[in-house]
Each structure stands twice: as C-alpha cells, then as structure tokens.
Amino acid sequence: MNGLLLKLARRLPPEPVLVTGASGRIGRRLLEVLSAAGRKVYAMSRNEGAGFPSGVQLRTGDLTRAESLPGTLEGVGLVFHLASYAPSPEDPDPENSPAHQAVTVSGTRNLLEKAREAGVASLVFTSSTRTIDGSDSSYAQAKKTAEKLVLTVSKDMKTTVLRLPPVYGFARQGSIAQMLAAIDAGRFPPLPDFGDLRSLVHVDDVVQVLLLTVLSPMAAGKVYTVTDMQTYSSRQIYELIYAALGKTPPQWRVPAWLLRAGAGAGSLLESITGRSMPLNRGKLNSLSRSAFFDAGEIGEELAYSPLHTLEEALPEIVRQFRA
Numbered sequence: 001m002n003g004l005l006l007k008l009a010r011r012l013p014p015e016p017v018l019v020t021g022a023s024g025r026i027g028r029r030l031l032e033v034l035s036a037a038g039r040k041v042y043a044m045s046r047n048e049g050a051g052f053p054s055g056v057q058l059r060t061g062d063l064t065r066a067e068s069l070p071g072t073l074e075g076v077g078l079v080f081h082l083a084s085y086a087p088s089p090e091d092p093d094p095e096n097s098p099a100h101q102a103v104t105v106s107g108t109r110n111l112l113e114k115a116r117e118a119g120v121a122s123l124v125f126t127s128s129t130r131t132i133d134g135s136d137s138s139y140a141q142a143k144k145t146a147e148k149l150v151l152t153v154s155k156d157m158k159t160t161v162l163r164l165p166p167v168y169g170f171a172r173q174g175s176i177a178q179m180l181a182a183i184d185a186g187r188f189p190p191l192p193d194f195g196d197l198r199s200l201v202h203v204d205d206v207v208q209v210l211l212l213t214v215l216s217p218m219a220a221g222k223v224y225t226v227t228d229m230q231t232y233s234s235r236q237i238y239e240l241i242y243a244a245l246g247k248t249p250p251q252w253r254v255p256a257w258l259l260r261a262g263a264g265a266g267s268l269l270e271s272i273t274g275r276s277m278p279l280n281r282g283k284l285n286s287l288s289r290s291a292f293f294d295a296g297e298i299g300e301e302l303a304y305s306p307l308h309t310l311e312e313a314l315p316e317i318v319r320q321f322r323a
C-alpha cells in the first residue's frame with residue numbers, strides 16, 4: 001500500500017464515508033486504501049453478496065430506486081460517487097446504452113437529494129474526459145448532465161467533479177488490460193502510427209486525487225481533469241506493452257486503410273448479428289483519435305503529483321496478469 005495514499009486517507013474528516021460503485025474497478029482500490037487507513041467506510045452495492053475488505057460495511061442500495069437510498073446515507077459525512085452503468089462485454093454499443101441516463105442522471109439526482117436530506121458535508125463525483133472530447137454518446141451526455149446536477153448543489157454541500165481519461169492499473173479490466181491480453185494471445189494487429197495523442201491515469205492516482213479533493217477547500221465547486229501528466233499514442237502504448245511482456249513487436253504494421261475496411265466490416269456484421277466484434281468503427285475510432293487533456297490546474301491547485309506512468313506500472317500489471 002502506497003504511503004502517500006495512506007497518509008492522505010488518515011487526514012480525512014472523521015465522519016463515515018460512503019462509496020458508490022464500491023464493487024467497481026476504482027471503487028475496490030479506494031476501499032482498500034480507506035480500510036487500511038482505518039476509516040469507517042460503507043460500500044454501496046445493489047448486490048447483497050458483494051464482498052469487500054474486512055471492516056468495510058456493505059449498504060445495499062440502487063441509485064435508480066430513490067427509496068433504497070436513505071438507509072445507505074445514514075450517518076455519512078462524505079460520499080465518493082463512483083457508480084455508473086457497467087456494460088456487459090457482449091454489449092456491441094456500450095457507450096449508447098439507455099442505462100447511462102437511468103444510473104448516471106436519475107441515479108445521481110436521487111443520490112444528491114437524499115445526501116442533502118441526510119446532511120452529507122461533501123461529495124466527489126467521477127465524470128469522464130468523454131464530456132470534453134467532442135463525444136455525443138449517451139455516456140458522455142449523461143455524465144455532462146450529472147456534472148451540472150452535482151455542481152448545482154454546491155451551496156448545500158461541498159461538491160467536486162473529476163474528469164477521468166481511461167484508467168490503467170488493472171490486470172483484467174479496462175482498455176489497457178484488454179490490449180495486453182490480445183497482444184499476449186497474438187490477437188492484436190500490429191498498429192500503424194495514427195499520429196494520435198492521448199491521456200491516461202493510474203488507478204492509484206485517481207485515489208490520490210479523490211482524497212486530495214476532499215482535503216482541499218480550494219476544490220469546492222470545481223471541475224478538474226485528472227491524468228498522469230504523460231502523453232501517449234496508441235502505437236507507443238502497443239510498444240510499451242510488448243516490452244513489458246518481454247516480446248518484440250512484428251516488423252510490419254497493418255496499413256490504416258486496411259484497419260478502416262476491417263472496422264467497417266465489423267460494424268456491418270454487428271448490425272446484422274447483434275453480436276460484439278473484435279474490431280468495429282467505434283473501437284478503431286477509440287484507437288486512432290486524439291484524446292489528450294491538460295491536468296495542470298489540479299497539479300497547481302491541489303499539489304497533485306502523479307505516482308505512476310504506464311511504462312513504470314506495466315511490469316506489475318503484467319505480473320498480475322500472468323498470476
């Protein structure tokens with residue numbers, strides 16, 4: 001456990017903490033830190049069987065059912081609101097599921113109303129850089145609306161919005177882990193250089209920022225973009241993963257036009273069969289478009305300094321992947 005994260009978690013106000021989306025990728029890491037720091041933590045989940053670190057108390061609740069929320073918020077002083085619709089891997093168009101509106105918009109509205117009634121002092125909401133990269137997906141629209149809802153209540157409680165790019169640090173989940181598994185299995189095409197620039201952030205740095213946000217009065221009513229302050233391209237990520245796996249990338253690269261043709265065929269097959277394909281237009285667009293963001297503001301205002309870069313983190317991710 002990183003010493004800085006523990007130190008920050010120990011400095012949080014003494015009131016109990018509620019984490020929504022506690023069973024998710026980031027939620028689990030946050031719970032580990034809060035519980036190791038000896039904080040009183042409640043983990044919200046819809047699932048009565050969800051398992052959490054010892055000392056963390058499960059509070060069952062569903063954001064889309066307002067009547068299930070008062071019990072989850074009882075006695076809570078601080079909320080980390082991480083929950084969002086988690087699509088199944090089979091969903092061919094996860095960014096456009098109607099569930100984003102239900103969970104992220106209606107669910108956040110329900111949570112804010114009940115949190116205000118319960119006298120919660122502060123709430124941090126994890127949004128996405130999809131809100132500022134030109135996307136008009138249901139996911140991006142829902143996050144934009146929820147951001148506004150969160151900031152609107154900032155006169156009643158201290159609220160902060162964190163916009164996250166893709167998060168790494170997981171061996172089995174997320175886009176980096178998926179690329180790693182596909183490269184390891186020899187199923188990933190040798191990428192061309194698309195000339196893209198992109199941002200990423202390590203899960204520990206998301207936890208760092210969640211904690212810094214609560215500790216700083218400057219963060220009240222703010223929207224911060226959080227990255228690891230590096231610049232990557234898809235080709236560079238591909239090469240870093242090869243190096244971490246101890247392999248050499250093939251000498252040849254798939255031409256961009258061939259990838260585009262394959263992606264078009266994948267999208268067509270998806271529309272006919274309703275099943276997810278390894279490559280489609282959306283997936284190729286995610287690989288080839290630029291998505292770079294400046295995290296200078298949070299660096300300056302909250303003295304945020306990233307603990308990790310992808311290159312430095314990959315050997316541990318590969319070790320966990322192999323285990």
Ligand SMILES: NC(=O)c1ccc[n+]([C@@H]2O[C@H](COP(=O)([O-])OP(=O)(O)OC[C@H]3O[C@@H](n4cnc5c(N)ncnc54)[C@H](OP(=O)(O)O)[C@@H]3O)[C@@H](O)[C@H]2O)c1
Binds near residue numbers: 045
């Ligand atoms: N991971 C990334 O790369 C990334 C990038 C940008 C932004 N973010 C944002 O960061 C946050 C956390 O991401 P993550 O990847 O850790 O999430 P995740 O693994 O997809 O988990 C989502 C969580 O939301 C909960 N949830 C879903 N519907 C719910 C409902 N109706 N009521 C209550 N809880 C519900 C689920 O809990 P139960 O199933 O236990 O109820 C699940 O634990 C999300 O807001 C996400 O949009 C993540």
